[in-house]
Amino acid sequence: MSIRIRNARGEFTEAVEVSASDAKNSFGRILERVAKDGGVTITRRHEPLAVVIPIETYTRLANAEARLLDTLSDEFDALLMRMQAPGAAKAMQTAFAMAPAEMGRAAVHMADRDGPPRRAKAASRRKRVVKRHA
Numbered sequence: 001m002s003i004r005i006r007n008a009r010g011e012f013t014e015a016v017e018v019s020a021s022d023a024k025n026s027f028g029r030i031l032e033r034v035a036k037d038g039g040v041t042i043t044r045r046h047e048p049l050a051v052v053i054p055i056e057t058y059t060r061l062a063n064a065e066a067r068l069l070d071t072l073s074d075e076f077d078a079l080l081m082r083m084q085a086p087g088a089a090k091a092m093q094t095a096f097a098m099a100p101a102e103m104g105r106a107a108v109h110m111a112d113r114d115g116p117p118r119r120a121k122a123a124s125r126r127k128r129v130v131k132r133h134a
Contacts, residue, residue, distance in 0.1 A: 003051055007038035015041040020049060 003015045016033055023030050023042045033040045034052050042050040082088065098106065 003041045005039035
């Protein structure tokens with residue numbers, strides 16, 4: 001299994017594979033490869049064991065993970081607040097009791113309610129087509 005990394009030029013490439021014993025015996029050369037190629041895969045018995053990457057890459061990945069976790073936490077908190085609103089428990093019980101077809105009809109109804117009516121959408125589309133051909 002090859003590991004793909006982004007090199008210093010920003011291109012995805014396959015990481016050079018080095019055995020664990022070679023890494024142990026020549027760590028300085030491993031660090032040179034990391035600086036040059038963007039990362040090295042350390043293998044044991046031809047199976048990936050670890051990846052050595054530049055600190056800039058590690059920092060970027062760690063920050064991206066933190067932002068993603070913050071976003072997910074915020075979305076969960078907002079959902080939890082909506083679920084605790086008055087009437088939410090009854091609405092959820094009603095939704096779980098619905099048959100799939102009934103749930104589908106309810107979803108279509110809510111989509112229609114939240115957006116412009118279907119007739120208005122179709123009329124708007126017809127007007128655009130007429131204007132293009134005029």
